[in-house]
Amino acid sequence: MHKKILSKHYKETIALGTRLAKYLKPGDIVCLFGELGSGKTSLTKGIAAGLNISSNKVSSPTFTLMNIYEGKCPLYHFDFYRIERPGELETFGLEEFLYDNGISVIEWADKLGDFLPKDFLGIKAKHVSDHERIFTLSAKDKRSREILKEIKD
């Protein structure tokens, strides 16, 4: 199952993330794919807003691999842009966060390779024009299918 959502403005992407956050609960994982500037961090800001976290606190954790924000529940925000091989993540302890009491959002999730979790909501962001982005949502397993069903397009 796939859902394609067109965003015509940065604010629409924020609103999409905020809407999405309503259906997320601790332990859920959102994996974001797509090139630089496609809107992954913007969408994460929207998710944060939906969890009562000020969106201007959210930026890509380029040097640290992850940021933790405290909201309705913790938001674990990962950015694996700088990872060159999945093996670099072996000692990172990703799993400890993923299945902890927070929601995980992972930018550049394709860098995870074999470390991709078993179930996650996948979102592929695509640059269409200056202000337009297409987000393609897909479910990997049972829990992510439930989330995807809730999202009206």
Ligand SMILES: Nc1ncnc2c1ncn2[C@@H]1O[C@H](COP(=O)(O)OP(=O)(O)O)[C@@H](O)[C@H]1O
């Ligand atoms: N509809 C839109 N949705 C998201 N971002 C948009 C949109 N239109 C323009 N933009 C701009 O595109 C850029 C997206 O950057 P960002 O969210 O950091 O992408 P990524 O994390 O994928 O590199 C921002 O500068 C944002 O203002």
Ligand SMILES: [Mg+2]
């Ligand atoms: Mg980013």
